[in-house]
Amino acid sequence: MIACVAVVGHQNNPLYLQSFTGADDALKLHHIVHCSLDVIDERVNNPKRSVITLNESYLGLLYPTESYKVYGYLSNTKVKFLVVTTDLDVKDTDIRSFFRRFHAAYVDAVSNPFHVPGKKIISRIFAVRVSGIVKAFAPGTYG
């Protein structure tokens, strides 16, 4: 189950943060997202140590804690997409397709002429779309 999704701008400014657990641990999820940003920076700046090639957008599993896993995705414009999930086994292809849809929804939200680049995304349609993508995400559906 996906606990939280986040979009962070290229100056590590939060653009969108939404948690889906309904509990009061939103703060903890935000903290996890924040720590993952460091992992992303490390992966991008030290290509020799990581296994991922320099050109890949999908960064893979960033940060496994005891109950959560964090996956990352970096766009060409240095916008970071993060998803925190509680599932234990999640297929790579599922997460990749999730990020593809998430990225598409983000691009549509940012193309709004009333959106100020760098400020938070306040579009309701974007929130609805992201909730839809999260609900449709179920491991094994695309296997």
Place this chain on the structure above:
Amino acid sequence: MGREVAESCIDGVIIEMVSAYGRRFYATKPELAAHRIEAIGYQVGHQLIERYTMERPRFNDHLEVIKFICKDFWQELFKKQIDNLKTNHKGTFVLQDNNFRWLTRISIDPSSDNNDGSQGSSSEATNLLLYFPCGIIRGALSNLGIPCAVSADSSNLPFCSFMVRIKA
């Protein structure tokens, strides 16, 4: 899933925007009009580049980014690629387009060919119009992490060249 509009609508909007900013809003201050038009182009380029780089793997260096602008980005915007790219390898690039699509609709007034240096209204409108694609290029490059300054030169229409100076 995109909707399409006729290209003449785009031409109409751009020409009207340039004329509105140049002749009505900032009629007495052409520098402000140019600045405003360039800022509009900046936001447009900024947002367009998000969409056009979505499927691509990440870029390695500045030259790849400029090549992307010359090929794919220009192809999406103007249905053709940049005809000539020059660089001095020190952060300056010149993009030459032999038939810039938005300039093909500009009419050149033959009676304003005087030598006393007075600016014909057609070249003024052309200069103002060229601030828009300069802004688009600047917005696109800065969203990809490359701050730069872009200027345009159109001594003989419809040939047009854009000079990109990357700020180090």
